[in-house]
Amino acid sequence: MYLDMKDIKKFYGQGESRMMVLKGIQCSIEKGEICVLLGPSGSGKSTLLNLIGGIEEIDEGNLFVGQQDLTVMSSKELGHYRRKTLGFIFQSYHLVPNLTVKENIESGAYLSSSPIDVQELLQKLGLEEHKNKYPNQLSGGQQQRTAIGRALAKNPSLLLCDEPTGALDYYTSKDILQLLERMHQDYGTTILIVTHNDAIAKMAHRVIYLKDGQIIDIQVNPHPMAAKDIEW
Ligand SMILES: Nc1ncnc2c1ncn2[C@@H]1O[C@H](COP(=O)(O)OP(=O)(O)O)[C@@H](O)[C@H]1O
Ligand SMILES: [Mg+2]
Numbered sequence: 001m002y003l004d005m006k007d008i009k010k011f012y013g014q015g016e017s018r019m020m021v022l023k024g025i026q027c028s029i030e031k032g033e034i035c036v037l038l039g040p041s042g043s044g045k046s047t048l049l050n051l052i053g054g055i056e057e058i059d060e061g062n063l064f065v066g067q068q069d070l071t072v073m074s075s076k077e078l079g080h081y082r083r084k085t086l087g088f089i090f091q092s093y094h095l096v097p098n099l100t101v102k103e104n105i106e107s108g109a110y111l112s113s114s115p116i117d118v119q120e121l122l123q124k125l126g127l128e129e130h131k132n133k134y135p136n137q138l139s140g141g142q143q144q145r146t147a148i149g150r151a152l153a154k155n156p157s158l159l160l161c162d163e164p165t166g167a168l169d170y171y172t173s174k175d176i177l178q179l180l181e182r183m184h185q186d187y188g189t190t191i192l193i194v195t196h197n198d199a200i201a202k203m204a205h206r207v208i209y210l211k212d213g214q215i216i217d218i219q220v221n222p223h224p225m226a227a228k229d230i231e232w
Pocket of ligand 1: 012013021039040041042043044045046047048
């Protein structure tokens with residue numbers, strides 16, 4: 001067991017408007033899995049991802065990543081965890097505008113003691129010919145590839161993706177999913193993908209269904225579909 005969540009609760013707001021948005025999340029994910037977290041808008045997917053990512057504080061429960069319990073870490077330890085263990089990919093790419101594609105990806109590699117070769121990544125991501133361009137010279141798909149490259153460059157053991165295809169058209173989305181699949185095959189990265197697109201769940205070893213801050217179902221699939229065969 002790699003990721004282990006024990007009765008996690010998260011609240012937003014103060015006093016009268018205090019609201020429980022995660023209502024006791026209990027589940028685990030094995031190392032090397034592709035896991036999809038599926039649920040309608042507002043169900044708490046991003047909140048849960050941000051807790052796993054150490055970006056927001058866990059109010060109740062425990063969250064283990066490997067042997068580490070995030071809920072007892074100091075902010076310094078959390079920073080170290082984020083730098084060393086995690087790759088994070090957002091729906092809106094968050095690239096540094098005045099760095100080129102190559103430099104954006106390198107900025108991920110610098111964080112790691114065992115980075116993936118940036119040249120190799122540029123090739124795998126199909127960005128070799130664009131490596132000297134700036135983000136505003138790229139299509140949405142190319143920007144997302146660059147963001148994936150930056151997240152992967154440090155060779156993270158856990159890759160968190162929040163709606164990674166949310167801003168992309170159908171064909172570019174499939175392209176990005178195939179890329180994630182290939183990175184999983186090549187580097188054995190554990191990948192957690194948040195989405196509201198239930199077709200994407202077909203490429204997962206484990207699907208966690210979230211609704212209204214609670215897990216309503218978990219499905220395990222030892223033989224997921226190839227990303228290229230998924231249609232929606
Ligand atoms: N920073 C915040 N402050 C207050 N409420 C929030 C905040 N972030 C999210 N919420 C609320 O928490 C619930 C879950 O949100 P979110 O995790 O973003 O859902 P999802 O990613 O599944 O669309 C929603 O009701 C949302 O309005
Ligand atoms: Mg969200």
